Amino acid sequence: MxxxxxxxxxxxxxxxxxxxxxxxxxxxxxxxxxxxxxxxxxxxxRPEKLDKKELEMLKTLVANGTPITDIAQRWGVSRTTVYRYLEKE
CATH class of the missing domain: 1.20.1070 (Rhopdopsin 7-helix transmembrane proteins)
Structure with missing residues (x-):
């Protein structure tokens, strides 16, 4: 052309x-x-990774002093995701 x-x-x-x-x-x-x-x-x-029950358990673990890295490994998420869930609620 x-x-x-x-x-x-x-x-x-x-x-x-x-x-x-x-x-x-x-x-x-x-x-x-x-x-x-x-x-x-x-x-x-994207669907949420953790439901309400798991979120409550996450908060309990944090309150009891469990390291964020251990919590993240337990659910197969990154530490950033754990912190993001803690900020949401």
């Missing part, structure tokens, strides 16, 4: 317009899919 000629420029702009149109369609479909999932109760994102 020769972009120097008027026909080449027209074709280039048409292809670009179609590409932009397709991208906008994908965006709209994705947004509609997320909205439909939310309506069905799905929130998205």
């Amino acid at each position: 020769d972009k120097a000629s008027a026909t080449g420029q027209l074709m280039f702009h048409l292809f670009a317009a179609f590409a932009e149109f397709e991208r906008n369609l994908i965006h709209e479909r994705s947004a509609a899919g997320r909205a439909a999932a939310r309506a069905r109760g799905r929130l998205g994102g």
